[in-house]
Amino acid sequence: MRSQAEGSNFRERARDVLRRSILEAARKAFVRDGYEGVSMRRLAERVGCSHANLYLHFRDKEALFDCLVEESFDEFDVGLKAMFQSARGGDPVALVRKAGRAYVEFGLANPNIYEFAFLMRRPGRKPDKPHVTYEGLQALVRRCMQEKRFRRMDVDVASQALWAAAHGITSLLIIRPHFPWADRDRVIAQVVDAAVDGLLA
Amino acid sequence: MRSQAEGSNFRERARDVLRRSILEAARKAFVRDGYEGVSMRRLAERVGCSHANLYLHFRDKEALFDCLVEESFDEFDVGLKAMFQSARGGDPVALVRKAGRAYVEFGLANPNIYEFAFLMRRPGRKPDKPHVTYEGLQALVRRCMQEKRFRRMDVDVASQALWAAAHGITSLLIIRPHFPWADRDRVIAQVVDAAVDGLLA
DNA sequence: TGCTTTCCTGAACAGTGGTCAGTATCCTGA
DNA sequence: TCAGGATACTGACCACTGTTCAGGAAAGCA
Numbered sequence: 351m352r353s354q355a356e357g358s359n360f361r362e363r364a365r366d367v368l369r370r371s372i373l374e375a376a377r378k379a380f381v382r383d384g385y386e387g388v389s390m391r392r393l394a395e396r397v398g399c400s401h402a403n404l405y406l407h408f409r410d411k412e413a414l415f416d417c418l419v420e421e422s423f424d425e426f427d428v429g430l431k432a433m434f435q436s437a438r439g440g441d442p443v444a445l446v447r448k449a450g451r452a453y454v455e456f457g458l459a460n461p462n463i464y465e466f467a468f469l470m471r472r473p474g475r476k477p478d479k480p481h482v483t484y485e486g487l488q489a490l491v492r493r494c495m496q497e498k499r500f501r502r503m504d505v506d507v508a509s510q511a512l513w514a515a516a517h518g519i520t521s522l523l524i525i526r527p528h529f530p531w532a533d534r535d536r537v538i539a540q541v542v543d544a545a546v547d548g549l550l551a
Numbered sequence: 552m553r554s555q556a557e558g559s560n561f562r563e564r565a566r567d568v569l570r571r572s573i574l575e576a577a578r579k580a581f582v583r584d585g586y587e588g589v590s591m592r593r594l595a596e597r598v599g600c601s602h603a604n605l606y607l608h609f610r611d612k613e614a615l616f617d618c619l620v621e622e623s624f625d626e627f628d629v630g631l632k633a634m635f636q637s638a639r640g641g642d643p644v645a646l647v648r649k650a651g652r653a654y655v656e657f658g659l660a661n662p663n664i665y666e667f668a669f670l671m672r673r674p675g676r677k678p679d680k681p682h683v684t685y686e687g688l689q690a691l692v693r694r695c696m697q698e699k700r701f702r703r704m705d706v707d708v709a710s711q712a713l714w715a716a717a718h719g720i721t722s723l724l725i726i727r728p729h730f731p732w733a734d735r736d737r738v739i740a741q742v743v744d745a746a747v748d749g750l751l752a
Numbered sequence: 753t754g755c756t757t758t759c760c761t762g763a764a765c766a767g768t769g770g771t772c773a774g775t776a777t778c779c780t781g782a
Numbered sequence: 783t784c785a786g787g788a789t790a791c792t793g794a795c796c797a798c799t800g801t802t803c804a805g806g807a808a809a810g811c812a
Binding site: 384465468469470471478480504506507508510511513514515516517518519521522524525526527528529530531532533536537540541543544545547548549 | 732750
């Protein structure tokens with residue numbers, strides 16, 4: 351029995367394959383129709399299995415989409431890290447601005463992912479621990495302070511203020527797409543730059 | 552038949568009474584349980600009528616809650632207008648800061664209302680026309696520019712940047728209440744002040 | 753081949769928002 | 783006062799949702 355469990359069996363591989371195809375179908379459906387617009391039954395139909403089967407791979411609908419969101423943000427983190435890497439030694443303040451714009455762009459490019467991650471209230475869900483992305487921002491802000499580019503203040507207050515500004519314009523653009531927005535890029539730039547400038551020494 | 556319709560009948564009054572009691576029960580339920588947490592059947596039970604009856608007063612669930620939100624924002628507008636009135640002739644920039652804080656406070660004091668108004672995506676809903684509150688902000692920003700306190704720029708870019716900042720911190724605090732926030736008041740002040748300072752001449 | 757373990761599914765459950773034919777209620781004009 | 787007509791209301795119903803579970807199908811091992 352032990353040997354069955356640990357051997358990388360046909361069954362085990364098949365299980366992983368199914369899991370991945372669920373995730374991919376879910377991503378497609380989710381990106382197109384949003385959380386409420388996807389039903390487990392229709393999803394199962396696309397995958398080609400019974401809807402009950404989905405529950406053998408994911409505890410419930412939320413868990414499935416949580417998994418997708420995590421994947422997406424991991425990708426985002428990778429992109430962000432690459433950006434930090436390539437700009438190592440450069441102007442940290444410019445990097446904050448760039449990261450802020452990248453954050454907004456990511457949200458606008460993946461509105462349904464962003465919606466699920468930061469626009470939906472999910473009472474009784476896991477406590478909101480800081481995401482890797484936030485920790486990266488924290489580190490960057492700290493560096494700006496060490497190099498005396500930002501004035502001395504609580505790192506968290508500064509980081510959270512930056513996050514709030516970037517999130518504000520991202521979420522409004524997603525939620526109110528038909529609002530008579532002025533030039534979007536200028537609004538985004540204004541929001542991000544003002545938030546950054548507000549921290550300068 | 553005409554006289555029936557216009558006469559302030561017993562029936563007509565009763566209709567209005569029921570409509571109001573629906574709205575009040577809905578407000579209570581909605582504030583406690585959020586949009587998804589309220590079902591039309593349970594709501595009808597509280598009101599004391601059949602759930603089908605609700606649909607004779609409101610086209611659907613969304614229309615019912617749209618009505619509530621409109622009421623709430625009317626209240627918000629009244630409060631904000633009074634503030635503008637009382638500070639007329641005073642420092643317009645200080646007024647913008649005050650309005651920004653008031654906006655955030657309102658949102659935090661009425662999270663479920665705010666959620667429905669600005670946190671929920673409702674595809675295919677009526678085009679998002681600017682709300683009275685936004686128009687008030689626009690006017691205030693214009694005044695700041697006329698008095699040369701804000702630098703010359705597109706009024707909408709400036710107004711929308713301010714709105715985005717205030718919305719950003721409001722929505723994050725509502726959606727992520729368990730995030731390890733720094734001192735909330737300081738974060739709010741930082742976000743609002745940075746957004747305002749970013750417009751100064 | 754039998755036996756065990758693991759996988760998978762159809763049916764069922766309790767709930768949702770929304771509709772509609774039919775009934776109960778009220779108002780009006782004779 | 784009473785019949786007729788307009789109005790208000792409801793129970794039953796529809797198509798759907800997320801989720802569970804007994805039991806059948808399939809695979810691995812002896």
